[in-house]
Amino acid sequence: MTTTAPPGTGALPVPAAPPTATPGRLGRFRAGGSGLVFVLPFLLLFVLFLVWPVVQGLWMSFTDSSLALRDTAFVGFDNYAEALGDPDVWSSLGNTVFFTVISSVPLVLVALVMALLVHSGLAGQWAWRLAFFAPYLLPVTVVTLVFTWLYQPDLGFANQFLGALGTDPVGWLSDESVAMWSIAALTVWWTVGFNFLLYLSALQSLPSAFDEAAALDGAGAWRRLWSITLPQLRRTTVLVAMLQVLASLKVFDQIYILTKGGPNASTRPVLEYVYDVGFTGYRLGYASAVSYLFFALIIVVSLVQLRLFRRED
């Protein structure tokens, strides 16, 4: 799946300037080495809005910094020590991991099934693609507004549906044992279209020779799916799963808007805890320490994944 270089276009709008143009014009690459001018604007923004905050955050995590911009004191590893002993950190981490598991598995599997079905050649490709991908284009608040209504305890569709089946209503967002599943269902509906497109694109660029040969040899559809298509998709699956786990670990938006982490902090993910401590509790130093611990976890997960991915090759 390498991006193909586009074919050279015919007439290029290059003016016929005299060959003796002044050497050393601004931005001209010379033997001495240049091109830095091109990188400078990016570099400036990169340092200001990425490097500086990363360093600043790390520094803050060793202080008792607060929102008040007053003088702050260096407190060493106090924040980190406090975070490691903070039961709220551990429970929000547990919630995050739970969400990651129950959302990532369907987000990969359902996307795969959708892509296989759409790729199978039935009519109406664009319509299926639109149906599955459209939710991905919705801002998070649109999704949460719609699902707040679907999950509404008395009149929402979900409980009306259960009522029609003769079952008791469920507290979709108010029952501690159900709320995270409701949020995962929303997340699958909302974002599966992205993984679906990645799979569909992979399917469309698979060589069909093996498949055709096996079909000529009389291998049935199921057999070919299991023995040829799915193994061909292995690399894509590993990649999609890697990206999905990293994305799920960073969950915040939909949970914050839907339940604010409730009921009883049962759906609060790590990033919301950081937000609560930093912007509601005004403890920016402590919030930074928690987010750096989480960052360390994300790096470890990424490195483990990269190792696994390398082994696949």
Place this chain on the structure above:
Amino acid sequence: MSATAPPLRPRRPAPRDAAGSPLLLGHGRLPRVLAGTALVVLAVLWLLPFVWAIATSVQSEQDLSKPGLSPVKGAFTLEAYREILERGNVPVWAFNSFLIAALVTVITVAVSTLAAYGFSRGTFRGRRALLAVTVAAIMVPPQLLVVPLFRQMLLFDLVDTYAAVILPQVVAPMMVFILKRFFDGVPRELEEAARSDGASEFRVFRSVVLPLSRPIVAAVSIFVFIGAWNNFMWPFIVTNDPDLMTLPVGLATVKDAYGIQYAQAMASALLAALPLIVVFLVFQRRIVDSVATTGLGGS
């Protein structure tokens, strides 16, 4: 971003066997019927929230308080839409969203293509080290930066300004990386020709390399635009003034303010959903390409 540029990735129709049936399903009737049914069931499930929201938005709040599974409980009315448009918040937020997403996209693409070209063709000292730092920065989750960035905005006195919403979003190391990899693959003969004609390095970039890279630039633009349009956490933290809010942020305040006014809630959700859905219908192919290419880091 023109629609005439060639597509980025090869697209093949589903392979068919000698008899012309789709290979994936074989000849039998049964697999086709099963696959078709599964597709329809999934599509219905995925469209149901839309249908439910649309039906809710065109009824009165009183009618909606009747129990029942049917989404249609009363007479058709556009009352909810009228009230929302009269209040005037949603159009303001839509304008802000559009302005901010457009500016983020233009700045990100300009800055990133220039940097990618510099990294790809430049020979300045420290180029490799800078590139390595940029690639490493891809791993930094933007959420990690929220706390220090907010403090930085307080320091610059930028809280509640467009600049505060836009500036941190235009740093996109991932896009620089994707563009650089693409530029690396663009043949250099054409550039040499232009260079020997005396074109400045910027001229070579703008007149030779950029036109050849239209598909990837379009892909990156679309990806950045969708991301900026839907961004929630940062604009939410850095804006308090309702006149500066983007759609996602503004709607979050609506939910708390309206309480149980579901017709209005659904009407504003649908109005907010409309722009990108329309854009998708128009540029479907490009957007699909963009997600497929950019989503996998240009691999």
